[in-house]
Amino acid sequence: MRSASLVLLQGRAGRPDTGTNWMKLRVLGCSGGIGAGLKTTSTLIDEDLLIDAGTGVGDLSLDQLARIRHVFLTHSHIDHIASLPLMLDSVYDQLVQNPLMVHARHETIDALRKHLFNDVLWPDFTRIPTAENPVIRFSPLAPGESVQVGERTLLSVDVRHSVPAVGYVLQTAERTVGFSGDTTTNKTLWPVLNACQRVDVLVIEVSFPNSLEELAPRWGTTVRRPWPKTWSASSISRISGSPP
Numbered sequence: 001m002r003s004a005s006l007v008l009l010q011g012r013a014g015r016p017d018t019g020t021n022w023m024k025l026r027v028l029g030c031s032g033g034i035g036a037g038l039k040t041t042s043t044l045i046d047e048d049l050l051i052d053a054g055t056g057v058g059d060l061s062l063d064q065l066a067r068i069r070h071v072f073l074t075h076s077h078i079d080h081i082a083s084l085p086l087m088l089d090s091v092y093d094q095l096v097q098n099p100l101m102v103h104a105r106h107e108t109i110d111a112l113r114k115h116l117f118n119d120v121l122w123p124d125f126t127r128i129p130t131a132e133n134p135v136i137r138f139s140p141l142a143p144g145e146s147v148q149v150g151e152r153t154l155l156s157v158d159v160r161h162s163v164p165a166v167g168y169v170l171q172t173a174e175r176t177v178g179f180s181g182d183t184t185t186n187k188t189l190w191p192v193l194n195a196c197q198r199v200d201v202l203v204i205e206v207s208f209p210n211s212l213e214e215l216a217p218r219w220g221t222t223v224r225r226p227w228p229k230t231w232s233a234s235s236i237s238r239i240s241g242s243p244p
């Protein structure tokens with residue numbers, strides 16, 4: 001019943017592109033469920049970084065999976081983390097040499113430890129092959145904190161959802177990409193984006209079709225309709241008003 005999608009708003013199209021510090025952004029999945037042609041939320045940044053790890057990750061080859069070094073999770077819902085346990089198996093040998101780093105707020109990490117990597121649903125890969133040298137490491141990232149990965153900085157921003165969740169602001173020296181994560185009305189992300197010198201791409205998750213608008217607040221998410229009406233590509237440089 002549930003269907004998610006991403007709305008990508010690209011701004012400042014007329015600005016000359018120097019291209020020196022741009023990044024590659026590939027949406028691997030943007031659905032709330034699976035089926036032919038449907039994959040759940042994940043975005044690949046360049047070759048080594050994922051924002052969320054839904055079933056779309058399964059489209060990557062083993063070589064591509066092995067190049068992923070960091071996963072940034074927005075929250076614990078399964079459509080955002082489903083491929084995380086499975087990809088550890090796929091590239092286990094490479095991860096023994098160089099563990100996968102998973103960044104998330106501590107509530108998300110706690111949920112993964114308790115409900116997924118618990119030796120019941122899946123082995124506790126945070127202790128495999130050994131607790132001292134595991135193939136996956138969790139790195140708590142509180143809202144308001146940032147992490148530098150190569151040329152890129154990722155800032156975690158608290159957003160409102162049915163479980164603790166964040167959005168991300170991903171920046172290089174020249175470019176800024178915003179990820180809303182799964183959220184509804186909030187007073188936290190928009191001021192952070194507005195404070196950026198520029199926003200080149202904004203990725204907004206809209207989890208419910210308009211026909212289920214009444215259910216959306218219960219899930220702490222939003223519907224498709226308001227976003228394109230509220231914002232246009234030319235307005236992305238400064239987000240004004242109150243997104244519904």
Ligand SMILES: [Zn+2]
Pocket residue numbers: 075077161182
């Ligand atoms: Zn969610």
